[in-house]
């Protein structure tokens with residue numbers, strides 16, 4: 229148990245190290261030597277102000293006037309821009325200044341995002357379940373820890389759910405050892421794990437297309453697999469792919485499941501089905517544990533929770549993607565993944581309407597009533613890998629070929645399918661591929677249009693920030709990045725830089741949401757092990773971990789900010805604030821994608837004048 233004085237001392241320590249916020253907001257991780265350089269300043273009125281840029285020695289290296297923008301919806305401020313893109317001298321400790329106010333220090337560097345990409349990948353190693361976290365592969369010795377759930381052979385949950393409905397369990401066990409913990413909790417969820425693994429695998433495939441296939445070559449990351457001759461990003465992603473495969477129900481198993489699981493009513497319509505090939509939704513604790521809690525100390529019983537059609541399609545998509553990625557380097561693994569994907573596809577055709585129940589205690593719901601998008605995604609990945617007719621038929625005529633949502637996430641997975649079909653070599657007719665590319669570019673244009681309305685040049689208009697809003701921004705940056713890949717128009721890449729600038733500090737809170745990158749970063753994630761703010765005997769987070777970000781819509785954890793915040797100001801650096809400051813695999817994965825994209829596509833050397 230923590231004593232109160234210790235707790236207060238820990239909180240005071242964090243507060244004492246914290247520079248005060250500035251009204252001049254910069255990308256605290258840095259600006260690219262030959263890239264755009266925009267800062268945002270909040271001012272009491274819209275009158276332009278003179279600004280200066282000083283180097284670390286205090287010498288003025290540039291000056292100019294702010295460019296008024298006006299009222300800003302996402303923050304409630306009046307903002308102006310500082311454009312210092314003409315400065316191309318690398319250095320550290322630059323600061324912008326306006327009449328007595330100065331920004332956090334920042335570097336100008338050729339590769340300001342390279343270290344963040346590496347650190348953001350380390351997050352996945354440190355979220356691994358089933359293996360000890362080895363001091364040789366982490367940034368500080370106190371981040372090492374014993375394995376959590378080193379032998380996780382689990383059966384289905386049986387007994388009463390939170391609404392008193394009795395679930396019958398099952399007559400088998402699965403070995404689900406491994407994978408990544410989802411977030412600050414110790415649940416392992418297929419739909420979120422699948423999307424996260426897909427994001428990293430998608431990055432891997434694209435790095436080659438961007439001309440940087442060695443970005444995560446063997447030895448680039450600190451991993452136990454270092455030196456095995458395989459790409460390190462693939463080594464990490466494989467941990468999760470293996471977990472997804474382990475969640476699939478063996479052939480011939482029968483299971484009693486509820487077909488009615490709408491939220492609002494207790495689960496009902498239990499039927500016994502042939503469950504072979506379906507995928508369990510999650511393996512997780514029976515009850516929520518508190519913070520702090522190292523994975524190895526987690527006392528809860530863990531169970532498999534019922535399969536769903538969405539989880540099945542999700543595994544299918546990623547396994548199909550894995551099958552083409554490992555085809556040459558590990559044909560046996562690739563064949564196993566493809567067989568699992570085909571078996572999953574068949575099972576989902578047989579059982580197209582099995583939805584997850586969110587009524588179990590101890591773990592996240594991840595419920596999703598719309599499965600057509602998962603089906604489209606699975607078909608897209610299977611078709612890209614195999615070229616076979618049934619998958620083409622599932623794609624052809626799909627409304628998702630023309631869907632106008634620029635967002636994707638754990639519950640909305642049509643866009644991942646579209647992005648794959650747009651640029652991964654496949655056997656669709658050339659005019660169809662051209663139409664899909666056009667669609668991706670038009671979604672990116674929609675994002676650009678929203679950015680034009682944003683004083684912070686965010687890829688999203690308005691003041692609504694949902695749970696995990698930083699991943700909404702980063703996933704939109706992925707769409708922009710693919711549009712850049714298709715068109716090579718600089719504006720799409722510039723808009724990706726804007727998203728990086730936002731998450732690394734160019735926001736209304738003057739806060740880098742990524743630990744370790746910036747002068748004023750997030751310190752206190754909602755995380756059971758990186759829980760130093762809750763208990764000084766636990767470690768502070770490693771660098772490279774992104775907060776979920778502002779949440780203006782669903783803040784069940786928070787009375788402090790209620791009614792007192794606008795949009796992006798609805799966030800606190802507080803380990804208790806689980807709707808705002810948790811960290812998660814599906815938020816760090818797009819951080820890796822975006823930082824690695826920017827690093828791989830950086831301008832090498834001074835651009836030739838037009």
Ligand code: 9MR
Nearest residue numbers: 410411412413592593594695696810812
């Ligand atoms: O990221 C999820 C978010 O979209 C949902 O609104 C929220 C509430 O259901 O759950 C989030 O996911 C959490 C999951 O349920 C449990 N592990 C931590 C995840 C991040 O907070």
